[in-house]
Amino acid sequence: MHSGKTLNADAGRTSNGKREEDAQRKFKQIVHDLTVLLRHSTDAETVILYWINKEREIFVLETKTTRCKHTMFQDRMAFKDLYLNDFKDIREPVQLEVNRHVMADELKHYFNNVPVRYLNLLPFVNNGDTIAMTVLESQNSTFSVEQEEAMSSYINALGNLLQTYLQLNDLADNQNQWIDYEHKLKGMYDRLDGVALLDRTINEIQGLVGKGGVSLLCRGMNNWHNVLNSRKGVNLPPVGLKVEDNTIAWDALSRGEPVYSIHFNANPKRLSPREPLSRGASLAIPILVEDHRQAAILVNSENPLVFSEAAKHKMINLSRIASLRLSAQKKADDLPGNIMANEYSAYKPELFEKTVEAELQRNYDSPDNQTWVGFITIDNLSTLRTKFRLEELKELQQILIDRLNPPSYGINGYLAEHSDYVYAFIMQSKGEEPVSDWKELIRQEFEEPVEINGGKQVYIKFIVGFISLSATLGDSYQVIREAKAALSAAMK
Numbered sequence: 001m002h003s004g005k006t007l008n009a010d011a012g013r014t015s016n017g018k019r020e021e022d023a024q025r026k027f028k029q030i031v032h033d034l035t036v037l038l039r040h041s042t043d044a045e046t047v048i049l050y051w052i053n054k055e056r057e058i059f060v061l062e063t064k065t066t067r068c069k070h071t072m073f074q075d076r077m078a079f080k081d082l083y084l085n086d087f088k089d090i091r092e093p094v095q096l097e098v099n100r101h102v103m104a105d106e107l108k109h110y111f112n113n114v115p116v117r118y119l120n121l122l123p124f125v126n127n128g129d130t131i132a133m134t135v136l137e138s139q140n141s142t143f144s145v146e147q148e149e150a151m152s153s154y155i156n157a158l159g160n161l162l163q164t165y166l167q168l169n170d171l172a173d174n175q176n177q178w179i180d181y182e183h184k185l186k187g188m189y190d191r192l193d194g195v196a197l198l199d200r201t202i203n204e205i206q207g208l209v210g211k212g213g214v215s216l217l218c219r220g221m222n223n224w225h226n227v228l229n230s231r232k233g234v235n236l237p238p239v240g241l242k243v244e245d246n247t248i249a250w251d252a253l254s255r256g257e258p259v260y261s262i263h264f265n266a267n268p269k270r271l272s273p274r275e276p277l278s279r280g281a282s283l284a285i286p287i288l289v290e291d292h293r294q295a296a297i298l299v300n301s302e303n304p305l306v307f308s309e310a311a312k313h314k315m316i317n318l319s320r321i322a323s324l325r326l327s328a329q330k331k332a333d334d335l336p337g338n339i340m341a342n343e344y345s346a347y348k349p350e351l352f353e354k355t356v357e358a359e360l361q362r363n364y365d366s367p368d369n370q371t372w373v374g375f376i377t378i379d380n381l382s383t384l385r386t387k388f389r390l391e392e393l394k395e396l397q398q399i400l401i402d403r404l405n406p407p408s409y410g411i412n413g414y415l416a417e418h419s420d421y422v423y424a425f426i427m428q429s430k431g432e433e434p435v436s437d438w439k440e441l442i443r444q445e446f447e448e449p450v451e452i453n454g455g456k457q458v459y460i461k462f463i464v465g466f467i468s469l470s471a472t473l474g475d476s477y478q479v480i481r482e483a484k485a486a487l488s489a490a491m492k
Contacts, residue, residue, distance in 0.1 A: 021210075021211065021303070024303055024305065027161070028062075028063070030161060031049065031062060031063055031158070031161070032063040032065070034154055034157055034158060034161070035047045035048075035049055035063055035064070035065050035134070035154075036065045037150075037154070038134070038136065038150060038151065038154045039065050039066075039067075039136075041146075041147060041150035042136060042138065042143060042147045042150055042151065043138070043140065043147070044136045044137060044138040045066060045067055045068055045115055045116050045137050045138060045139065046064065046065070046066035046067075046068060046071070046109075046116065046135075046136075046137040047064065047065050047066075047134065047135070047136050047137070048061070048063075048064045048073065048109075048134070048135045048137070049061075049062045049063050049064070049132060049133075049134050049135075050062065050084065050132065050133050050134075050135070051131065051132050052088050052130060052131055052132060052133060053262070053264055054088075055261070055262075056264045056267070056268075057078060057079045057080075058076050058077060058078055058079065058264055058265070059076070059077045059079070059082050059084060059088075059133075060075070060076055060264055061073055061074065061075050061076065061077075062132070064109075068110065068115050070110070070111040070112055071109050071110055071111070072109055072111070073109045074108075074109070075265070076264060076265045082106075083102045083106045083107075084121070084133055084135070087121055087133070088130060088133070089130055090121060090123050090130060091123060091125055091130065092123070093120060093121060093122050093123070093151070094120075094121045095118055095119070095120050095121075095141065096118065096119040096120075096121065097117065097118055097119075097141070098114060098116060098117050098118065098119065101119075102119060107137075115139075116137040116138055116139060117138070117139050117141070118137070118138050118139070118140065118141050119135055119136070119137055120135070120136040120137075120138065120151070121133055121134075121135055121136075122134040122135075122136060122151060122154070122155055124155060124158055124159060126159070126162070132158070134154070134155075134158075136151070180207070181314055184204045184207070184314075184318060185317075185318070185321065187200060187204065188200065188201070188204070188318060188321045188322065188325065189321075189325075192325075193329070193350065194326055194329060194339050194340070194350075195340070195348065195350040195351045195354050196350075196354070197322055197325055197326065198216055198228070198287070198295060198297075198322060198326075199216075199228060199354050199358070201297065201318055201319060201321075201322045202214040202215070202216050202228065202229075202230045202297055203230050203231060203232075204318055205230070205297065205299055205314075205315050205318055205319075206230035206231070206232055206233055208306075208311055208314055208315060209299055209300070209301040209306055209311075210301055210303060210306055211234060211301065211302050211303065212233065212234065212235070212280065212299065212300045212301030212302060212303075212306070213229065213230055213233025213234055213235055213236040213299075213300055214229070214230040214233055214297060214298065214299050214300075215228065215229050215230070215233075215236060215237060215271075215297070215298045216228040216229075216295060216296075216297060216298075217243055217249055217253075217271065217295060217296040217297075217298055218294070218295045218340040218341070218347065218351070219293070219294070219295075219338055219340065219341065220338070220340060220341035220345050220346065220347040220414065220415075221341075221345050221346070221347075221401060221402075221405040221407070221414060221415060222345055222402060222405075223242050223243065223407065224242070224243035224249070224250075224253065224296070225240055225241060225242050225243065225407065225414055226238070226239060226240065226241045226243075226271060226298075227239065227240070227340070227347060227351060227355060227414060228351065228354055228355050228358060229358055229359070229362065230358070231358050231361045231362060234368070235276050235277070235279065235300065235302070235368070236276070236300075236368050237270060237271055237272065237275040237276065237298075238275075238368070238369050238412040238428040238429070239355055239359065239369075239371070239412065239413065239414065239426055239427075239428050240406055240407060240411070240412040240413035240414040240426065240427065240428060241271060241272050241274060241275060241407070241412050242271075242272060242407045243271045243272065244269070244271065244272045244273060246268070246269075247268060247269045247270060247271050247272060248261050248268055248269070248270050248271070248282050248284045248298070249270060249271040249284045249296055249298050250271070251284070252284035252285065252286050252296055253284075253286055253293055253296055255286075256286055256288060256293060257286065258283060258284065258285045258286070258312075258316050259283070259284045260281065260282070260283045260284075260307060260312065261281065261282060262280070262281040262304050263278040263279055263280060263281060263282065266278045266279070270282050270284075270298055270300060271298060274412075276368070278300070279300075279302045280300060280301045280302040280303055280304050280306075281300070281301060281304035281306075281307050282298065282299060282300040282301075283298075283299040283300075283307060283312060283315060283316075284296055284297070284298050284299075285297045285298075285299070285315065285316055285319040287319060287322060287323050287326065288323050289323060289326045289327045289330055289339065290327055290330060294326065294338070294339055294340065295340065297315075297319050299315055326339065341417075342417045344394075344397045344398045344400075344401045344417075345398070345401050345402075346401050346415050346416055346417045346423060347414055347415065347416040347417065348416065348417060349416055349417050349418060349424065351416065352416035352417075352424050352426065353476050353480070355426055356373055356426065356469075356476040356479050356480065357475070357476040359371045359426070359428075359469060360469055360473060360475065360476055360479060363469045363470070363471065368430075369412075369428040369429060369430055370428065370429055370430065370433075370468065370469070371426065371427070371428050371468070371469040372413075372426070372427045372428075372429075372433060372434065372435050372466050372467070372468050372469070373424075373425070373426050373466060373467060373468075373469065373479055373480070373483045374424070374425055374435060374464060374465055374466025374467065374483050374486060374487065375418060375422055375423065375424055375425070375464070375465055375466070375483055375484060375486075375487040376404065376415075376422075376423050376425060376462055376463070376464045376487075377421055377422040377423070377462065377463050377487065377491075378400075378421050378460055378461070378462060378463075379460075379461040379462060379463050380459075380460070380461060381421050384396070384421075384458065384460075387458075388452070388453075388456070388458070391453075392452050392453045392456065395452045395453065396450065396452055396458070397420075397421065399450055399452065400421075400423075400460075401415060401423075403442070403445055403446075404423070404442060406425065406427055406434075406438055409437075409438055409441045409442075411427055411429075411434045411437070411438055412427060412428045412429065412434075413425055413426055413427030413428060413434070413438075414426060422487075424480075424483075425466075433468070435464065435466050439462075439464050442462060443461075443462075446459075446460050446461070446462070463487065463490050463491050464487070464490060465483060465484070465485070465486030465487030465488065465489060465490040465491075466483060466486055466487075467479070467482050467483050467486055
């Protein structure tokens with residue numbers, strides 16, 4: 001049974017999440033209202049507000065208001081495709097004349113004809129950088145004193161609104177948040193093994209991101225994969241999804257330092273082009289143990305403003321504490337180089353159990369994917385053990401991990417150590433059950449004999465038993481027990 005203290009903490013996090021969503025919605029509404037007031041007070045035809053994303057080299061439409069019919073506004077435009085590219089760094093208002101400074105056909109949001117003669121560019125400068133541009137499109141080249149005051153007031157109001165919103169939305173700046181953070185830090189010093197420590201880390205960070213999710217990425221099966229998701233996260237990548245080049249996670253692992261990025265038009269990707277739609281912003285934090293990358297924590301929230309400097313500091317600090325704890329364990333226990341996988345690159349059984357536990361809870365609460373858990377073993381195992389020497393059997397195990405791993409067949413999932421020649425697996429999909437496809441693909445893969453020790457050949461067949469996660473299963477031990485029973489039934 002949960003204690004009242006835990007329930008109150010959960011309720012507080014839920015309340016904070018709702019407040020964030022409400023604040024973001026109201027912020028956008030106020031910005032839109034400001035542009036409407038500006039259009040009416042200046043008698044303009046159209047007013048458009050773009051954010052300027054220089055990292056992605058795009059203009060992002062925040063809001064627009066127009067009295068003109070037959071218009072269409074694009075949400076995002078590359079710098080090179082919009083006339084504003086030449087003015088993205090201005091610090092003071094600039095007026096442009098249509099067909100003199102800008103050709104009419106460059107105003108692509110109008111159809112039939114362009115009903116304006118002048119474009120008044122009102123930059124919004126923050127910390128010396130132009131981060132937004134308001135375009136006031138009008139028939140008039142001059143404005144009255146009152147209208148110029150309206151423009152100036154609009155820019156001041158927009159700046160004050162943004163600063164105030166950032167301050168109010170910085171959840172780390174209130175005392176209760178820092179008290180909660182202290183509790184999180186204390187929990188990181190409990191005596192936990194490596195897997196349990198990282199599991200706790202991602203779930204503690206989950207409490208900081210609101211409507212978002214946290215994933216643990218580890219190296220195994222000769223690649224990096226998503227191996228564990230936070231229990232209360234949303235829009236999470238599937239378990240077993242491989243980390244690809246040119247993603248936020250890959251960038252953080254390559255640099256060995258945290259990488260933060262806002263997603264525009266679903267880019268950049270968090271860890272793979274095959275992940276769910278990337279929204280908001282993401283922070284990838286590598287876990288270094290004695291200067292070696294052992295894992296990475298990938299944090300995502302649909303609201304980029306959750307990632308205040310204070311919040312990012314908390315997430316990175318929790319991850320660094322996990323790194324230090326893992327380093328201390330490695331020295332004390334003489335752990336292998338890759339502490340999350342065995343010598344054949346199959347993931348550790350403790351990690352597999354945590355993944356099943358997490359996905360079982362997510363299956364109850366908010367499943368993003370359907371999950372299958374099972375075991376695979378060699379059919380003619382007794383023959384192989386009598387025919388080959390120990391070194392040859394070890395070589396065979398490495399070959400099996402290399403050629404059985406689900407991502408190599410386009411299936412989200414991973415293999416874990418269970419016992420000699422018996423491997424646990426977990427797979428996820430939004431659609432049809434993937435295990436049957438995997439069985440057929442590996443049957444085809446092993447139609448030809450496997451060659452070991454420079455020439456010896458061995459034919460291999462496999463036995464597979466698996467179950468689907470459902471609300472009828474009580475805990476991870478029951479899941480694993482029933483998956484073993486399915487393997488035993490398949491062997492008979």
